[in-house]
Amino acid sequence: MLKGQAFKFGDSISTDLIVPGRLLHLRSNLPELAKHVLEDADPTFAGRVHKGDFVVGGKNFGLGSSREHAPLVIKMAGVSAIIAKSVARIFFRNAINVGLPVLICDTDGINDGDELEVDLEEGNIRDLTSGLEVGFAPIPEIMLRILDEGGLVPYIRKYGDFVLPKS
Numbered sequence: 001m002l003k004g005q006a007f008k009f010g011d012s013i014s015t016d017l018i019v020p021g022r023l024l025h026l027r028s029n030l031p032e033l034a035k036h037v038l039e040d041a042d043p044t045f046a047g048r049v050h051k052g053d054f055v056v057g058g059k060n061f062g063l064g065s066s067r068e069h070a071p072l073v074i075k076m077a078g079v080s081a082i083i084a085k086s087v088a089r090i091f092f093r094n095a096i097n098v099g100l101p102v103l104i105c106d107t108d109g110i111n112d113g114d115e116l117e118v119d120l121e122e123g124n125i126r127d128l129t130s131g132l133e134v135g136f137a138p139i140p141e142i143m144l145r146i147l148d149e150g151g152l153v154p155y156i157r158k159y160g161d162f163v164l165p166k167s
Contacts, residue, residue, distance in 0.1 A: 001119055002080045002101075004052035006127075008112035009041055011058035015091065017041040018062070018070040027069055034076035049077050054118070056110050057084035062091025071095035081118055083107055083125065083136075096143055099151035105136040120144060 017040045019033065026033040038045045038055070055061075055074060061084035062070060071094050074082065081101040095102045101120060110116070114129040123138035139147070142162060149155040 001117060002052065002054075003115070003117045004050065004054050004080055006054050006056045006083075006110050006112060006114045006116050007042070007045060007049060008056045008107075008110065009038070009058070009061075011085075012060050012063060013038075013041055013057050014064035015062060015067040015070040016064050019067050019073060030069070030073060030076060033069065034073040037073045037077045046077055049079060051078035052080045053078060054116055055079050055082045056107050056112075057082065057087075058107060059085045060088060061086070062088040062095075064088070066090045066094070068094045068097070071100045072098045075100040081120075083110070083116075083118075096146060097152040099147050099149070099154075101139065101147055103136045103139075105134050107134075109134065120147070 018038055020036065020040050023033060023036050035046050061082060071091060075098055081103055082095060083103045083105065085107055086104060087102050092102050105125065109130065109132045110127055114127050117126040117128055120139055121144065123136050125134040125136065146152055146155045149158055
């Protein structure tokens with residue numbers, strides 16, 4: 001179960017808004033780059049986000065260039081999951097690869113600052129502020145395992161393949 005505060009963004013949050021091009025020289029210093037995450041969309045975000053919080057977007061979150069650093073620095077900033085109406089395919093894949101869940105659902109009823117509780121296995125988001133419950137397609141077991149291991153590389157290091165480990 002994940003629990004944290006919602007940071008609401010609108011539609012079309014691009015990888016350029018997540019990791020501004022003018023800061024790509026910081027790619028070799030990811031902790032420093034994470035201090036600037038989403039600053040072009042909300043200059044106060046990096047200073048307010050806490051471990052466990054959620055980025056909530058609208059349509060087409062993560063569009064644009066394939067910057068694998070984008071989901072990684074979101075995760076490094078403390079975000080436990082991204083919740084959006086839709087997500088660019090390459091961003092979705094990059095997020096899972098680094099161990100950051102991406103949940104696709106209707107985000108209209110979630111407001112900035114709401115306290116959320118997310119059950120990845122059941123596919124349910126509970127807005128503790130408003131009482132709203134929103135479902136999302138449960139994450140396939142193999143993807144849950146990849147997320148549990150912290151991403152694709154740690155998963156492959158541990159299991160050597162995509163075969164589901166025996167429970």
